[in-house]
Amino acid sequence: MDVSLSAVRFAPVSVPRVMAYATERMQKRLASMPFAPTHAVVALFVGRPDIGKRGGDYSKNQAVLGQDCERLRGEFPAYRFAESGNAWPLPAVQAARLAGLGVVGVNGLLFVPGLGSALTIGAVLTDMPLSDGVLLTEKGGYCPRCGECVKRCPAGALTYQNGARGFERAKCLAHRRQKEDWPLERPGYYGCDICQDVCPMNS
Ligand code: SF4
Ligand code: SF4
Incomplete structure (x- = not known):
């Protein structure tokens, strides 16, 4: 069985695989869902998160995924579907990586062949049995480890030493x-995003 979504790219992954990377808060969110999803169909939308006002892109994507869920409920009435935008119960970058959609760069963001990292990630959660995506390897050079994001991060939040990347959230x-404990916003961005601006893979 296959599902299709209105995202630029999408791929399924099993929820237990992804939950190995989940925080306690995510575990609680998942446990409070009205059904126990076995799979997430991870969906990618072009555009950086949080451009404009808070939640703007995520809310828009969630509405699109909501329409997909309506259609899927009609196509596959034996299964349940729920859309997930911002406050979703899975670690988004790891879910997309495990679904085979991309690799994780030094800046901790998902890099997708042909799309870079200026993306927002959503998902449709379901109890429909699906096959997992195939993992992408780093061979495509999506993040060539140039170190520019580490050098230019104004907060020293990123590190890259001996092949290991670090991120101090x-x-x-x-x-x-x-x-809400940093009052400044860069025009057009909700937050900082310098690690996205300086990345040659996004130019
Ligand atoms: S968003 Fe800004 S502070 Fe955060 S890791 Fe990127 S460059 Fe550093
Ligand atoms: S700036 Fe360089 S090291 Fe950082 S994520 Fe982009 S390609 Fe990778």
């Missing part, structure tokens, strides 16, 4: 903006 200005 508590230092990241985009994260702090979401938590």
Whole structure:
């Protein structure tokens, strides 16, 4: 069985595989869903998260995925479907990686062949049995490890040493903006996003 979504790219992944990377908060969100999803169909939309006002892109994508869910309920009445935009119960980047949609760069973001990292990620969660996507390898050079994002991060939130990347979420200005403890916004962006601006893979 196959499902199709209105996203630029999409692929399924089993929920238990992804939940190995989930935070406690995500585990709680998943447990509070009205059904137990076995698979997530991870969906990619072109455009950076949080451009404009908070939640703008995610809300729009969630509405699109909501329409997909309506259609899928008609096509596959034996199964349940729920759309997920921003506050979704799975770790988005890892879900997309495990679905085979891309690889994770030094800046911790998902890189997708031909699309770069200026993306928002959503999902449709379902109890329909689906096959997992095939993992992409780094061979495509999606993140050539140039180190520019590490050098230019104004908060020192990114590190890359001996092939290991690090990200200190508590230092990241985009994260702090979401938590409302960093008052400044760059025009056009909700937060910082310098690691996206300087990445040659996005130019
Ligand atoms: S969003 Fe800004 S502060 Fe956060 S990792 Fe990227 S460059 Fe650093
Ligand atoms: S700036 Fe360079 S190291 Fe950082 S994510 Fe982009 S390609 Fe990778």
